[in-house]
Amino acid sequence: MRVGSQPIADDKRTRASGVGVMTRERTEITVVGDDDSGIIADMTSVLFEHDIDIVDLDQAVRDGTFRMTMRVDTSEMAIRQDTLRTELQKLGDEFGVDVQVLFPSNCENQSLAVLVTKESHCLEALLEAHESGELGANIGVVIGNHDVLRPLAAEYDVPFYDIGNENGVPDEDEMLDLLAEYEIDLIALARYIRILSPEVVFRYEDRIINVHPSLLPAFPGGAAYRQALEEGVRIAGVTAHYVTTDLDQGPIIAQRAFNVPDDATESDLKERGQPLEAEALVEAVKLHLDDALDVRQGRTELRGSDRAETQLGAAEALAQANPSRPIDSRGELVVDDEDRTAVADD
Numbered sequence: 001m002r003v004g005s006q007p008i009a010d011d012k013r014t015r016a017s018g019v020g021v022m023t024r025e026r027t028e029i030t031v032v033g034d035d036d037s038g039i040i041a042d043m044t045s046v047l048f049e050h051d052i053d054i055v056d057l058d059q060a061v062r063d064g065t066f067r068m069t070m071r072v073d074t075s076e077m078a079i080r081q082d083t084l085r086t087e088l089q090k091l092g093d094e095f096g097v098d099v100q101v102l103f104p105s106n107c108e109n110q111s112l113a114v115l116v117t118k119e120s121h122c123l124e125a126l127l128e129a130h131e132s133g134e135l136g137a138n139i140g141v142v143i144g145n146h147d148v149l150r151p152l153a154a155e156y157d158v159p160f161y162d163i164g165n166e167n168g169v170p171d172e173d174e175m176l177d178l179l180a181e182y183e184i185d186l187i188a189l190a191r192y193i194r195i196l197s198p199e200v201v202f203r204y205e206d207r208i209i210n211v212h213p214s215l216l217p218a219f220p221g222g223a224a225y226r227q228a229l230e231e232g233v234r235i236a237g238v239t240a241h242y243v244t245t246d247l248d249q250g251p252i253i254a255q256r257a258f259n260v261p262d263d264a265t266e267s268d269l270k271e272r273g274q275p276l277e278a279e280a281l282v283e284a285v286k287l288h289l290d291d292a293l294d295v296r297q298g299r300t301e302l303r304g305s306d307r308a309e310t311q312l313g314a315a316e317a318l319a320q321a322n323p324s325r326p327i328d329s330r331g332e333l334v335v336d337d338e339d340r341t342a343v344a345d346d
Contacts, residue, residue, distance in 0.1 A: 026055055026071040027104060029088065032202045033066055033097030040068060042091060047072060050079040060202070062245045066097075067202035074103065100203060102185065110185040110289055111140040113178070115192035117168070118148045122190035122211060125278035126285065127156045135282075137289045140182040145170040145194055168193075172200055179204070188285050189243065191277070193222075198245050206295070208243035209288060211281040213273050215239060215255055220248035225269040228260065236260050236269055238277045240284035242295070251295045253284040254312045283311065 031039060047054060047070075056071040077084065085101040092099030112135070116123050123142065129135040142153040145164030153160035159182075163174045176199070179187070189196075189210040201208065214224035215237040221227075228236045237257035242250040256276035260269065287293050287302075287310070294301045302310065 027074040028102040029070040030100045031068040031097050039095040050077050052077045062198040065198040110137040111183055112137050112186050113184040114142045114188045114190050116144045116149050116190050117193040118146055119191040120149055120152055121274045122278045122281050125282050129282050201245050209284050210243050211240045211277045212248050213238050216248055226266050234260055238273050238280050240280040251298055251300050253300050254280045256280050257314050
């Protein structure tokens with residue numbers, strides 16, 4: 001597969017321009033399939049005909065699945081939004097690939113899907129934030145691979161679908177159909193204990209947020225609290241992050257930490273961690289919906305300066321407790337130009 005004369009290797013990415021920036025200012029066109037089969041050239045021609053400029057183009061291949069994302073400027077296009085979407089999807093059908101078009105939207109009309117398994121704390125926190133208006137977007141659907149949390153979704157009048165078999169293995173084709181039906185802008189994994197396939201991740205690149213029960217990159221994968229205990233850590237925590245096809249390695253958005261007592265059990269860590277999981281996930285979702293995040297070179301950055309209430313890491317009390325000056329290699333306090341007070345060795 002190629003862009004011009006440049007080949008794309010498996011599990012590699014090429015970017016025509018710019019950096020990985022999450023923005024609601026541009027229209028996003030995503031193509032997913034077994035092969036690009038020349039669709040890029042035809043799609044580029046269609047966009048040119050309708051006065052649509054390509055701002056950014058990103059491609060990847062993982063496990064035989066091809067994904068291309070175009071970010072384009074549709075502010076002066078000579079075609080209706082629904083007509084453009086239909087035209088591009090028809091082109092995708094001709095090439096045997098899936099095409100999605102996401103036009104810029106405000107927070108108020110974005111729709112969120114929540115994926116769950118059996119744990120309720122993160123789902124409940126999102127539903128409460130939605131009901132109170134704090135979330136600022138609509139929870140369109142809850143999708144589970146078990147039926148356990150259907151009653152909780154019903155309490156908040158949110159549709160619930162169980163797409164798992166008797167072993168909890170999800171039907172991802174049904175999942176994708178539901179995400180398309182509800183026109184989902186963002187997916188929150190509220191302790192969804194399954195690994196999403198590239199088929200799903202590629203279609204919603206930069207629009208899936210997970211919460212993991214460790215301070216990533218430490219202890220990825222399953223049983224993270226148990227891993228922390230086995231390694232004897234003194235501080236454990238949780239991480240809300242964007243999902244990529246590399247397990248638990250996506251850009252980190254928010255983290256929370258807590259102390260691990262000497263006699264702590266795995267259940268103790270879960271009890272301490274679960275409220276923080278919910279808190280970190282809700283904050284990450286709100287930041288994304290508020291268009292407050294950029295991702296540059298794998299690291300998230302906050303947009304704007306008016307974010308005093310945001311807690312991306314540890315609480316301010318921890319910063320206050322830390323030493324105010326570094327210690328150099330001789331054990332002396334390092335002083336700056338405004339403070340030349342000598343500090344003797346102990």
